[in-house]
Amino acid sequence: MSLFGRRSEASVEEELRLHLDRMIEENEWRGMTADAARADALRRFGDMQEIREACVNEDELAGRRRNRLERVLSWGQDLKYGLRVLRRSPVYAIVIVITLAFGIGANAIVFSALSPYFVRALPFESPDRLVHLFTVNTAAGFDRDRFSLPQLDDLRERARGFEALGGYVYGARALSGDVGAEQVTVGRLTSNAFDVLGARAALGRTFIAGESGPGGSAVVVLGWGLWQRLYAGSEAVIGGTIRLDGQPHTVIGVMPAEFNFPFGGVKLWTPMVEEGTETARDVRNVLVFGRLADSWTADAARADLDGVWRDLAVAHPDVDGRLDGINVLGMREALNFAYDILRVAFTALIGAVLFVLLVACANIVGLGLARAVARRREVAVRAALGAPRFRLIRQFLLESAVLAVAGGGLGLLLAHLFMRVAGPVFPEDLYAIGEFGVDGTVALLTAGVTVLAALLIGVMPALTVTGGRPGDALREAGRGGHAAIRSSRTRSLLVVGELALGLTLVVGAGLMTRSLSRVIDVPLGFEPDSLLTLELTAPQSTYPDAGAWSAYWNRVTEAVQSVPGVTDAASTSVLPLNHETPQIGFDVPGRPADGELPIAEWFAVSPGYFETMRIEILAGRDFDRGDAADGERVAVINRTFADRHFAGGSAVGLMLRLSSGDSLRSYRVVGVVDDVRHSEITAAPPPQVYVSIEQSNRRRRFVVARTAAGASAVAAGVRDAVATVDADVPTNWLRPMSDIMTESVGPFAAMSMVLAVFGTFALLLAAIGLYGLIAWSVSQRQKEFGVRLALGAEPGRLVRTVMRDGIRLAAIGITVGLIMAMIGGRVLGSLLFGVSATDPVAVGTAIVVFIGSALLATAIPAARASRADPVSALRAE
Amino acid sequence: MSPREIGLIQGTLDYLVLRTLSGGAMHGFQIARWIQQATDDVLRIEEGTLYPALHRLDRKGLIVGEWGISDRGRRAKFYTLTPSGERVLKRQARDWGRFVSAVDKVVKASET
Numbered sequence: 001m002s003l004f005g006r007r008s009e010a011s012v013e014e015e016l017r018l019h020l021d022r023m024i025e026e027n028e029w030r031g032m033t034a035d036a037a038r039a040d041a042l043r044r045f046g047d048m049q050e051i052r053e054a055c056v057n058e059d060e061l062a063g064r065r066r067n068r069l070e071r072v073l074s075w076g077q078d079l080k081y082g083l084r085v086l087r088r089s090p091v092y093a094i095v096i097v098i099t100l101a102f103g104i105g106a107n108a109i110v111f112s113a114l115s116p117y118f119v120r121a122l123p124f125e126s127p128d129r130l131v132h133l134f135t136v137n138t139a140a141g142f143d144r145d146r147f148s149l150p151q152l153d154d155l156r157e158r159a160r161g162f163e164a165l166g167g168y169v170y171g172a173r174a175l176s177g178d179v180g181a182e183q184v185t186v187g188r189l190t191s192n193a194f195d196v197l198g199a200r201a202a203l204g205r206t207f208i209a210g211e212s213g214p215g216g217s218a219v220v221v222l223g224w225g226l227w228q229r230l231y232a233g234s235e236a237v238i239g240g241t242i243r244l245d246g247q248p249h250t251v252i253g254v255m256p257a258e259f260n261f262p263f264g265g266v267k268l269w270t271p272m273v274e275e276g277t278e279t280a281r282d283v284r285n286v287l288v289f290g291r292l293a294d295s296w297t298a299d300a301a302r303a304d305l306d307g308v309w310r311d312l313a314v315a316h317p318d319v320d321g322r323l324d325g326i327n328v329l330g331m332r333e334a335l336n337f338a339y340d341i342l343r344v345a346f347t348a349l350i351g352a353v354l355f356v357l358l359v360a361c362a363n364i365v366g367l368g369l370a371r372a373v374a375r376r377r378e379v380a381v382r383a384a385l386g387a388p389r390f391r392l393i394r395q396f397l398l399e400s401a402v403l404a405v406a407g408g409g410l411g412l413l414l415a416h417l418f419m420r421v422a423g424p425v426f427p428e429d430l431y432a433i434g435e436f437g438v439d440g441t442v443a444l445l446t447a448g449v450t451v452l453a454a455l456l457i458g459v460m461p462a463l464t465v466t467g468g469r470p471g472d473a474l475r476e477a478g479r480g481g482h483a484a485i486r487s488s489r490t491r492s493l494l495v496v497g498e499l500a501l502g503l504t505l506v507v508g509a510g511l512m513t514r515s516l517s518r519v520i521d522v523p524l525g526f527e528p529d530s531l532l533t534l535e536l537t538a539p540q541s542t543y544p545d546a547g548a549w550s551a552y553w554n555r556v557t558e559a560v561q562s563v564p565g566v567t568d569a570a571s572t573s574v575l576p577l578n579h580e581t582p583q584i585g586f587d588v589p590g591r592p593a594d595g596e597l598p599i600a601e602w603f604a605v606s607p608g609y610f611e612t613m614r615i616e617i618l619a620g621r622d623f624d625r626g627d628a629a630d631g632e633r634v635a636v637i638n639r640t641f642a643d644r645h646f647a648g649g650s651a652v653g654l655m656l657r658l659s660s661g662d663s664l665r666s667y668r669v670v671g672v673v674d675d676v677r678h679s680e681i682t683a684a685p686p687p688q689v690y691v692s693i694e695q696s697n698r699r700r701r702f703v704v705a706r707t708a709a710g711a712s713a714v715a716a717g718v719r720d721a722v723a724t725v726d727a728d729v730p731t732n733w734l735r736p737m738s739d740i741m742t743e744s745v746g747p748f749a750a751m752s753m754v755l756a757v758f759g760t761f762a763l764l765l766a767a768i769g770l771y772g773l774i775a776w777s778v779s780q781r782q783k784e785f786g787v788r789l790a791l792g793a794e795p796g797r798l799v800r801t802v803m804r805d806g807i808r809l810a811a812i813g814i815t816v817g818l819i820m821a822m823i824g825g826r827v828l829g830s831l832l833f834g835v836s837a838t839d840p841v842a843v844g845t846a847i848v849v850f851i852g853s854a855l856l857a858t859a860i861p862a863a864r865a866s867r868a869d870p871v872s873a874l875r876a877e
Numbered sequence: 878m879s880p881r882e883i884g885l886i887q888g889t890l891d892y893l894v895l896r897t898l899s900g901g902a903m904h905g906f907q908i909a910r911w912i913q914q915a916t917d918d919v920l921r922i923e924e925g926t927l928y929p930a931l932h933r934l935d936r937k938g939l940i941v942g943e944w945g946i947s948d949r950g951r952r953a954k955f956y957t958l959t960p961s962g963e964r965v966l967k968r969q970a971r972d973w974g975r976f977v978s979a980v981d982k983v984v985k986a987s988e989t
Contacts, residue, residue, distance in 0.1 A: 018954075051924070062936035
């Protein structure tokens with residue numbers, strides 16, 4: 001039986017005995033003998049045992065109820081007490097809340113940035129049942145290649161793992177209508193694509209069967225953003241007409257705001273009505289996706305596709321047989337072409353923000369321990385008054401929880417404001433769901449981090465302070481003693497940890513900064529400064545054939561060239577580093593006849609392009625007016641091409657063949673130019689081949705203009721000059737080449753900046769932590785130092801003693817940090833460029849910075865040791 | 878006649894105890910005697926029922942028992958009404974009045 005039960009029983013016993021005694025008295029007073037009086041009372045009382053049990057039972061029930069109530073009330077009391085304690089030291093509370101707000105806010109910002117890429121549900125029905133299909137071409141190094149329409153038809157017929165398969169392509173179109181001309185990216189979809197996605201129109205309808213394919217309809221579904229922008233959300237747009245490349249299209253629907261396919265840059269959708277050669281089996285330009293059939297997994301569907309593909313390879317050896325099968329990917333991963341790199345980046349970022357939070361918490365624990373030692377007396381008094389240990393611990397945890405919740409709330413607010421005001425703008429062609437910002441998932445993750453922070457900052461001081469016997473604490477009373485020594489050991493450990501975490505971040509920041517500078521220093525093969533670029537598409541309606549386009553382009557180039565401040569101008573099919581790199585199979589004399597054709601990057605450029613871009617001509621000549629449509633087909637190759645395939649002699653004058661549909665066409669090599677970093681700034685260029693743009697039909701081109709006055713200074717003049725040629729052709733993407741460069745360099749710049757901010761914050765906190773610890777230990781030892789000085793100790797020696805303690809901590813912290821940085825560098829791995837994870841400059845700089853900070857953080861309080869006054873130190877007793 | 882036998886046992890006993898305590902603090906023996914005297918010995922409270930009832934009312938928070946010293950200088954547990962006990966008493970007084978008059982009507986009706 002419980003203690004409480006025994007106490008209750010005794011109480012009931014006494015109560016009943018009183019009653020019994022009074023009855024006996026009454027009976028005696030009526031004249032009964034003592035024995036008879038007692039017997040009568042007992043008889044009337046009944047079963048004493050039963051009554052007692054009934055009463056005790058009630059008491060126990062009451063006791064339990066009271067305990068529950070007290071438990072609830074005591075939480076409130078402790079909370080009130082905690083708030084009072086914090087109010088008494090507002091500076092301490094504010095410092096902690098702000099530190100936590102930054103630590104937790106950094107986490108919330110990273111969560112907010114990753115949520116659109118990795119967390120939010122795709123805006124389709126049951127998106128986890130959707131998969132993307134790709135052909136694999138191992139020889140060319142592609143595992144995300146496209147299908148041709150006949151291949152898609154075969155898959156639809158034979159593959160069993162899918163409820164339905166849809167296809168799409170996308171490309172630029174000139175949009176014109178009542179609302180002016182502009183260039184838009186249009187998604188061209190098979191008529192079932194919306195149904196496969198399970199996406200319904202917000203207004204009007206999507207495509208119906210038969211609207212795509214031969215004899216399809218000229219209809220269009222608008223994206224929400226475009227509809228809002230051009231038609232101010234008017235419902236009257238349904239049934240209206242817009243022109244795409246001059247062709248009228250009837251608007252049949254508007255998609256909801258959250259719909260996004262295949263990426264944010266695509267603003268409207270038309271049915272895929274085959275154009276020109278699109279129905280040929282070897283024109284593989286269709287992207288294919290599908291919805292898995294019930295009870296089929298992606299793996300099962302892939303296995304089934306393998307069999308289907310083997311049959312197709314036998315049936316079509318020259319097309320399907322040259323490919324290496326089909327790759328099946330989840331929709332989220334497939335639509336986001338930067339999925340891999342984003343995953344690495346966010347892994348590194350989450351690691352970094354967690355480190356920042358850990359450092360912040362370690363710092364707070366350091367502060368809290370110093371304060372907790374001071375609070376030992378208060379705690380001891382409460383313990384002596386009967387507060388059980390768990391309640392004292394709970395008291396500390398509640399205080400931490402209050403601080404953490406305040407810090408977490410403030411952090412979430414900071415993240416929200418940051419995302420609203422200074423939020424990063426990510427390229428539209430990265431598949432993201434919705435805007436960056438705080439959403440439910442972000443709030444939930446942040447709450448989790450807040451709980452973690454509350455535990456981190458609360459548990460250790462609570463255990464440290466409430467441990468040991470209260471009597472000791474009362475005797476020691478503020479003088480330090482065991483608890484102080486133990487807490488100083490804990491604090492030393494914390495400072496070591498902070499230094500190690502901070503160093504890891506700073507090394508990471510250093511590695512990213514070094515990568516950034518390496519990227520910037522990469523020889524591009526062309527000169528990006530003072531270069532202006534713009535994109536134009538000659539509309540089919542005005543310029544029906546190659547001759548007309550050609551004339552148009554010549555006039556545009558001349559007009560741009562005549563703008564004051566422009567020194568050279570030329571045109572090209574694609575711009576370097578602009579996320580577009582066409583490739584082509586080629587053949588050179590002496591290559592073994594069997595096997596897949598080697599692949600080269602492939603550009604069509606006008607005369608003067610190399611000069612304008614400052615691409616060095618190493619041998620031979622530039623294209624000229626003679627390389628026209630009716631002239632001999634000519635090509636210019638890059639240095640890598642020449643070295644790899646024409647080794648041991650000049651390539652100029654030799655022949656090569658480029659694939660064109662089923663056949664190969666011969667080109668005479670007229671020149672060799674330097675390598676250009678075209679597809680990726682971080683990868684060495686593969687073989688590249690340039691053909692004359694006059695010999696390659698190009699309705700859409702980029703104009704490049706070398707300027708003397710700076711790219712942005714002449715932008716308006718260039719736009720006007722282009723408009724004088726044909727005002728109805730929209731000028732698209734008028735921007736300096738340096739903007740395009742920024743996109744390539746962006747990820748390095750962003751990562752190095754973010755890590756630098758986090759690293760600095762961690763360094764600062766670690767230095768403060770070290771300073772705080774040394775200052776505190778000096779203040780604890782004032783008396784000792786005073787006595788030693790009085791006994792003739794050299795002040796310099798005392799300073800050195802204290803410094804030695806600090807430097808030893810710093811050395812341990814830095815050593816541990818170096819080991820962690822080696823591991824951290826591996827996480828960054830694929831994000832690094834041109835530096836190893838152990839780059840001596842990055843690591844060395846971080847070490848120097850940390851040693852310097854540690855010396856400073858130690859020297860200031862150490863100097864105080866030499867000024868200890870023995871008299872006042874003793875008097876303070 | 879014992880309260881157990883009139884079929885209103887618990888409710889009635891609780892009501893009587895609360896009514897009794899509305900006059901001030903009393904210990905168990907005093908409560909039993911007071912009820913007996915006030916009803917001219919018609920109702921005699923059985924001890925075996927009284928004490929569990931007191932502890933039950935205590936648990937419900939209607940009365941509260943506290944140890945004190947009796948008029949004869951002996952430790953005794955005195956019960957007093959709590960505010961919520963007073964509220965319950967008021968409500969029961971009303972209900973009891975209605976109950977009695979209803980029963981009275983039935984009884985009178987069957988007499989005529």
